[in-house]
Amino acid sequence: DAKTTQPTSMDCAEGRAANLPCNHSTISGNEYVYWYRQIHSQGPQYIIHGLKNNETNEMASLIITEDRKSSTLILPHATLRDTAVYYCIVRVFHHGSGGSNYKLTFGKGTLLTVNP
């Protein structure tokens, strides 16, 4: 399984861009990078995913380096409601008796605190 490394915590001022880094130096060629967030004890929320091209949706942008060994999640205008733990995950495939398991392995993530 490709392992990810994220800073434990980060701060961001409200209205500014939040840039959350993630290292995944052992990622293999067909593994995607997924980002989720979890607001205190709520269910994780899917944000975005990508393979090698940069991606953007209504929530965020994902920048993946050309060698794919790291990525950055960008929240362009952070609000107080964006305060959460953000998880960078490399998708793992496991073939069980039930077929492929799109299991997610959640690490400790980055606690992003958006300050007024």
Add this chain to the structure above:
Amino acid sequence: EAQVTQNPRYLITVTGKKLTVTCSQNMNHEYMSWYRQDPGLGLRQIYYSMNVEVTDKGDVPEGYKVSRKEKRNFPLILESPSPNQTSLYFCASSPPRTPPQYFGPGTRLTVL
């Protein structure tokens, strides 16, 4: 509204008393899974299901059972709960060939 629902949201029970946590999704997703979340251990997968009547073990299946008789429902069964199953549980679902994209609100279980 697309959603995954879980019931109950909170439960306090005693050792050995069988319980079921229900999970239901309204998106016609084939893939569903259960995770538990414990401090310092992150989320760990308990069981998953690729489709009706197709289930398999995740990383921490001991002490749990699941069933998938209908596409929308994926209940988690604790036949004889023990204190080490005290945890926050999440159900998740997703379209085919994608990791979980919708998580339920969580069920906080305490086993005394």
